[in-house]
Structure formats: C-alpha cells, structure tokens
Amino acid sequence: MNQQSDSSALSVTEQLARLKSAVASQTQPTILQLFAEDPRRFEDFHVRFGALLFDYSKQRLSRAMLAELTALAQAAHVPARRAALFAGNAINNTEGRPALHMALRDFVSPRIVVNGEDVLPDVAETRARVAAFAESIRDGSLKGATGKRFRHVVNIGIGGSDLGPAMAVRALKPFCTRELALHFVSNVDGADIADTLEALDPAETMFIVASKTFTTQETMTNAATARAWLVASLGEAAVSRHFSAVSTRLDRVAAFGIPPSKVFGFHDWVGGRYSLWSSIGLAIVIAIGAKNFEAMLRGAGEIDRHFQEAPLERNIPVLMALVGIYNHNILGCATQAIIPYDQRLGRFPAYLQQLDMESNGKGVTRDGQKVHGATGPVIWGEPGTNGQHAFFQLIHQGTEIVPVDFLVAAKPLEADAHHHNLLVANCLAQGEALMKGRTLAEVEALLRAEGLDGAAIAALAPHKVFSGNRPSSTLLYGELDPATLGMLIALYEHKVFVQAMIWDINPFDQWGVELGKELANRLAPVVADGKASLAALDASTAGLIAWRRQLQG
Numbered sequence: 010m011n012q013q014s015d016s017s018a019l020s021v022t023e024q025l026a027r028l029k030s031a032v033a034s035q036t037q038p039t040i041l042q043l044f045a046e047d048p049r050r051f052e053d054f055h056v057r058f059g060a061l062l063f064d065y066s067k068q069r070l071s072r073a074m075l076a077e078l079t080a081l082a083q084a085a086h087v088p089a090r091r092a093a094l095f096a097g098n099a100i101n102n103t104e105g106r107p108a109l110h111m112a113l114r115d116f117v118s119p120r121i122v123v124n125g126e127d128v129l130p131d132v133a134e135t136r137a138r139v140a141a142f143a144e145s146i147r148d149g150s151l152k153g154a155t156g157k158r159f160r161h162v163v164n165i166g167i168g169g170s171d172l173g174p175a176m177a178v179r180a181l182k183p184f185c186t187r188e189l190a191l192h193f194v195s196n197v198d199g200a201d202i203a204d205t206l207e208a209l210d211p212a213e214t215m216f217i218v219a220s221k222t223f224t225t226q227e228t229m230t231n232a233a234t235a236r237a238w239l240v241a242s243l244g245e246a247a248v249s250r251h252f253s254a255v256s257t258r259l260d261r262v263a264a265f266g267i268p269p270s271k272v273f274g275f276h277d278w279v280g281g282r283y284s285l286w287s288s289i290g291l292a293i294v295i296a297i298g299a300k301n302f303e304a305m306l307r308g309a310g311e312i313d314r315h316f317q318e319a320p321l322e323r324n325i326p327v328l329m330a331l332v333g334i335y336n337h338n339i340l341g342c343a344t345q346a347i348i349p350y351d352q353r354l355g356r357f358p359a360y361l362q363q364l365d366m367e368s369n370g371k372g373v374t375r376d377g378q379k380v381h382g383a384t385g386p387v388i389w390g391e392p393g394t395n396g397q398h399a400f401f402q403l404i405h406q407g408t409e410i411v412p413v414d415f416l417v418a419a420k421p422l423e424a425d426a427h428h429h430n431l432l433v434a435n436c437l438a439q440g441e442a443l444m445k446g447r448t449l450a451e452v453e454a455l456l457r458a459e460g461l462d463g464a465a466i467a468a469l470a471p472h473k474v475f476s477g478n479r480p481s482s483t484l485l486y487g488e489l490d491p492a493t494l495g496m497l498i499a500l501y502e503h504k505v506f507v508q509a510m511i512w513d514i515n516p517f518d519q520w521g522v523e524l525g526k527e528l529a530n531r532l533a534p535v536v537a538d539g540k541a542s543l544a545a546l547d548a549s550t551a552g553l554i555a556w557r558r559q560l561q562g
Contacts, residue, residue, distance in 0.1 A: 446477020
C-alpha cells in the first residue's frame, strides 16, 4: 500500500491509519442514528442494476466516511488498475501474465488482444467444442463402451476445478437435465470417491478429469482410482469412451488414455478460482445446457460492464469493497459472513472463501514489501435459516462484530409462496435485528408484561439484551436463474479485485498453497513406508507418524 495520489498526499496506508484513528477517537453515530438523521439514507445507500438491488444502508458508514473511502479508492489508482485489468495487461505481476477471465464472458468487444493476438476467436471455438460435447452427453448420442447412454457424470477436480462447478450445478438445479446426475469428487480422502462410485454403473458413467497440468496430486489420485474401477468392469479399451479431460497437457492426457476429441483446454490467463467460466465449467454445461450456460456468462458480462462504466460512488463491486475495507481495516472486524437465504446457494460461501481468501490472503505488497495493516478477512457462512439456529447467537450477542452479506431472491423458482414469504421475512428480520438490537429498558418492559417480578427481571434481563448496531448489507434479486448467478459471482470477483488494489497486493497468485504441497510430496513416501527413517523430521511430525505406525500395528 505504497501508492500515492500525488507527491504531497498521504499514502493509502497512512490514509487508512488516519481514518481508523479518527473513528476511534470520537463517538460514532449508530446505524439507527444515521437513519434518524438522514431521511434519504436508504435512497442514497442502495444501488439497483436491473433486477438486482444492493442495500448497504445498514452499514455504519456516514456520508462523510463514504466520501473518504471513495477518495481512498482513487488514491489507490483503482480506476487505472481496473483499466489495466480489462486491457489484458500483466496485472498478475508475480507470474507475468494477465488475469483476463472476463474475456470468457465478453460477447460485446470486437477484439481482446493478449500478447498481440486476439483471443476471442479461440474462446468462441473452445466454447463451441464444449457445448457440442456436452450436448452429445445430454441427448444420448454419445454412448459408453457397452452402447448405453450416460446417466452419471463425475467431475474430478479440486479447488477452482471443483468448487465453481459444484456450486453452480447445485445453485441451478431447476435448470439441470433430469436425464443425468452430476457428482463431484475432490478430496484425496478415499472415502470421497468410494462413496461416489458405490452406487454408479460403470457402463453409464462419464468422468471429467479437471487439472490444467494433469499433475494435481489429489485429482490424479482420484482419477487413477476411477480409471481402475472402470477398467475392472469394462476393460482397458473403455477408458477412451468414458473419460474426458480439461487440461492443457495433451501428452499426459494421452498417456492416461483420453483422446484429443474429449480434451478441452483453457488459457494461462485464467486463474483456477476464476475458471468456471472456461472449459472447467464443462460439468455445468452438461448439467444446464449451453444456452443456460451462455446466459450465466452474459449475466457476468453485464456486471463487467457495470464495473467498468459506473462511477465509483454508484458502482456495486466498488461499494462492496469499500464497505469491506471500512469494516475490516477501520472497525477491526476480522471476519465476514455470507448468508444466502437460498438452500441452493449452500456452496456459495465456500466458493467465496476460495475466491476471497486465496486471492487476498497475502502479507506482502505487489513489489514484495511487507504489508502494514490487515489484508483479506476470514470468509465464512451457511444458508439461512439454518444459520439462525447455529452461529447467529454469536453474530447477535457475541463479543466479535461480524459484518454480514445477506442474499435473497424476490421470487422462488419452485417453493410455494408460503415457504418463500417466511424465508424472506427471516432474512429481512435478521438485518433489522442486527441493526436495532434490544435495550435493557425494552427487555425489562417485555418481562414485566409477561408477569415476572422485579427479582426475576433483574436476573434475566441482561441475558436478553442485544447491543444492535451490527452491520449488514443485502443483495436482493429477482430469482436465482443462470444470469443472476453469473452476476452474483462477478460482483464478488470485482469486489475482491478492488480491495486488493487498495491493499496493493496481487490477488491473482497463490504461492501460499505451494509449501504444503511440497512437504506433502516429501512426506508421502515416509508415511507409506513403515520402516522409513524419521530422523530428518521435526519432533512433532516424527512423533505423529510413529504413533500412527503403532496404531496400524
């Protein structure tokens, strides 16, 4: 965070420190006071884009603070860096390449040039190949080794190769074909693939092995198990009929037994956690069809244009980012809860965990200097109303302030009106309760109305007090269709980018996952060989392996 807006300006780091000090040194108005003092608060603190409405009026932000944060985004060169992102510049500076996943959902630009080459023709060709292959599975024209049509598709991947497709297929279940069942295997724990394969018929099962390099340890271990399972039933020749791949390593894919016609690549400027828009989304296309997948792409593309064109103060991803900066860096909130009031968005918080925490969980700036201040928060959540009966106790009355993003559809796709009215009422009630709380005087009045005496009221009342003034934002949209899901994902993608630019970190690399991989590869033969020496290991690791050997007998 070393950028300066001009030679005399404070750095972004210093501006954040100044704002934090100012907020800490004087009493801030509560959210209720902000509403009482400003009759136009909701009107001015929400943004509509099509059927989507982003309400951030229940944040602790004053107009003056919002103006300061908008100026902070300017000082961090967010508009210029946004332009560099969409221009295909090598904004992923540690890996020397662009982060241009937006090109995969761009149906408007005449050309997008990377390293002197227009990438749009290749994007369109790959999308058409994916669509044709998906349709051949959906309509039954592509059959397995025994002549049966496929009834099951198993996506084998991990990280972005699993979370994105798995989340989207679950979210869009009403749009999925009833002729096929989609399954997702990611964990190297053998129980994952064993439980998946247990009820499947090899003759009716197609596998997708999703690994750009075809070397990912967890994915290739599971792929080998799936291959052995298939061969045991149908023979070696069946591999080419029942396996497809999303990869750029044609040599390794060929060695596995998958023909080129069933292999789909994607560019190195598509990061893993941004890859569901690419061939990695093959499982999504098989589930919902190419037309619906295109609607999902187009929805995301609409947000791309909004992000590029809307002024900062009316730009939803920018506002989401600034709200997060305020809560995290100025108010000191360490976590952010994502609570979709939609059971089919059950995997959306986990998807956003990777998107946000793998992107912005960094401790050095883009130029390798130590970051001063906090970067990415902890992202977590579950669907409402389940969360209300689990962790909402902490959100309402705990000592940690947890900002919340609520997501809810105005209309259900399948639920009846009674169910959905209750769902929406619960969602809105949680935001209201977090904002308003309940004072001691209000609790005492309620208990007196229930007939409790003074001693009982004095003993019980403190336990029923809610401090309130707890921040939340709400995303309200028409219905959870493919276009809307695309919009929601793109909103959070760009929010993460804006926050990264303010913190001056690179959100497109993930070196933090490498060390654990290296050590796992080093330990694997030691763990497997019960007689391997433990002398070179640290005392804890050696002790754990030794005890495991005893437990194994």
